[in-house]
Amino acid sequence: MTHVVLRGLIATVVATLSFAMNATAAGKGPEKEQLKLGFIKLTDMAPLAIAYEKGFFEDEGLYVTLEPQANWKVILDRVITGELDGAHMLAGQPLGAAVGIGTKADVVTGFSMDLNGNAITVSNEVWELMKGSLATNEKGLPKHPISAEALKPALEKFKASGKSFKMAMVFPVSTHNYELRYWLAAAGISPGFYSPSDVTGQTRADILISVTPPPQMPATLEAGTINGYSVGEPWNQQAIFKGVGVPVITDYEIWKNNPEKVFGVTKAFADKNPRTHIALVKALTRAAIWLDDKNGANRKEAAQILSRPEYVGADYRVIANSMTGSFEYGRGDKRALPDFNVFFKYHANYPFYSDAIWYLTQMRRWGQIAETKPDAWYLETAKKVYRPDVFIEAAKELIAEKKANPADFDFASDGFRAPTKEFIDGVEYDGRKPNAYIEKLTLGLKGQQKIEGGNVVGK
């Protein structure tokens, strides 16, 4: 009697198990439903907050907890150790991890979170020194974009008084670092080189650049530890509200529509949970669509959500300042900048190989990649990290579910954006020819050059 019952029970269990396995294999629901995702308190984490608040994660059968993290290093480490299933990351982080700058790890991304969204702010003291040399418009306000040339009087004054000029960015492989360096180098100011023996990147520098976590930027500037910084929003607008500094240029003016954050997961996670990865990208894409929908009509609500303490937590008016289509350059100097934050337009979410390669060229330019690499290496590295296949699959599913419009996606793309000259110095970038691009840039390592004993050697 008992045997029969037992046998029946075992049969049922086996049947259920095999059925459950088949279900997963058939790719119905996500493999892992309960997820913890990390973010840094910046407005460009918006797709995560919106996907949560609007129930897009739940629609995909995902139970996601969002957790703010202390800094970018912590976020990368916790994704690698598996404490976080995925996170809001700097585009340079997965690439840096692939190359082995800092921690070496396999992190991939199937979703670019946004375009633009950063700016460079200087302290009031530096701004006073810069103001004199600036051209003004008919209203008597400074003309934008402001070239880093304007920094030179301040640099000379600092040099004469024996002080070093210090600026901060958020992470060695961050967009902010490369943008700040690009802006300075375009005016012939050396931001300094990295080398295997100098990981601070201050070899032969006119301006000493170091790392400060984004939310601490205004306080550090106020304390006088740094004279300026390059960071994402709301920390530039915060400087105006606190009266501690003045934003001089946005990254939109340094490189129009530059790729910014990505959503990163480990390669192991992506391989083990392909359905979950696609589901996450689907939810995030819907959030991105919502954020740019109706010409930004939803932005006010988004700013409201982001101002809650569990997300960005800064005051609503600070967040709304840059998220609702304008940017305040000085106190009261508010100008229209509709594309300061782009979450979906211009194929913002497509993980283009050419975007990845641009970051790699900058890593090479400033010595984080110490040796010269062939063009093929750049593409190979980009392909290891950027996964347009995941994004395309997610987009196709969204279109099939009538949650997205097919016209918004570029299914024919080979992973390269068209060559562009929309940089502050007008140098053309073509992702297919990274080495030729590096040759054209002012300053920076080219060809076989290396840093040895604090000097640039080779050619």
Add this chain to the structure above:
Amino acid sequence: MSSASSVKVAGAPAVAAAPQPPPAKPTSAPASKARFPRVNAAIDTAIRVLSLIGLGFLKPVVAICRGEDPRAHMRQLWLDLGAPIVSIAAFLLVWSQVSQGIQTSLGTIPGPVAVWEQTKALWADHLAQREKAVEFYERQEKRNAEKLAEDPSADMTVRKYTGKPTYIDQIFTSLKTVFAGFLLATLLAVPIGILCGASKTFNAMFNPLIQLFKPVSPLAWLPIVTMIVSAVYVTADPMFDKSFINSAVTVTLCSLWPTVINTAVGVASIDRDLLNVARVLRLSKTTQLTKLVLPSALPYIFTGMRLSLGVGWMVLIAAEMLAQNPGLGKFVWDEFQNGSSESLSRIMVAVFTIGIIGFLLDRVMLALQSSFTYGPTR
């Protein structure tokens, strides 16, 4: 100071539970003592309990109610109750005045009113989150029902609410973490302390290590702990979060030492006569340990544990900030990062919460200590 007052208010109902003297007996004290020996014994116990849990200021009140000479007790009442109230009032006044004068980049320093507003806001937020959680489970139930209809064998695990932890949740996370760390510290420290106290050799061996590690700050331990935990604690489905383990272990490492040292002193200072008697009676080592050494060292051990818990609580906040364990430390850190106009008031709320809880923990340990101690009266 302010923390003490709030605790007293919070603990006030305990008075009602304590046996009160019959109010209709306005006789003199000695006479009443003679007449109601059991009631009086109960009152004495009540007084002991009161002073133990930080309500010592009620002692004179009880005594006056019992009919003892009020004049003698009025002064005590002033010292125990009046003086603290005056100082707290003065503190609040100075705070509210000074705070308005300091302009930070986040506005003025919050005064008592702003802090009280945020306390209420945090509570309201807690209730709102709980409502959201209910909605979350309703949605999940519906979704699961649909899933079940589609596929009868689908995985029906109920997922926990995914919203942010509220302030109340964070307090409990912190308490859980500190107790985990403290428990581990005690389990390590007491045996080490007994060894050190019982054997001069052991003491000589351990002493340099204790002296070396005792002054190390949690901030120094944490990176090492983090690295070791992520290397050693690798499971597919972890029971505890790594951040929890990191914080708890850091608490352990920092709060270990007072218990070790006190236990060692307690064991070493056992009455020689007792040991001699034990030798004469030929008691086994185990019996000596359980019947002589431990009981006589117990007051020292508890003093050590009390100090340890205090250190642990203090260290925990720093550890949580760095390890990102979702407790009070992370709350303070996140608010600091937020930099909104309410952040400073919220951090102040956390400061008071930390103070009050620290005080309560100390009281709990004191109560444990005196209930386990073999005093001369027992």
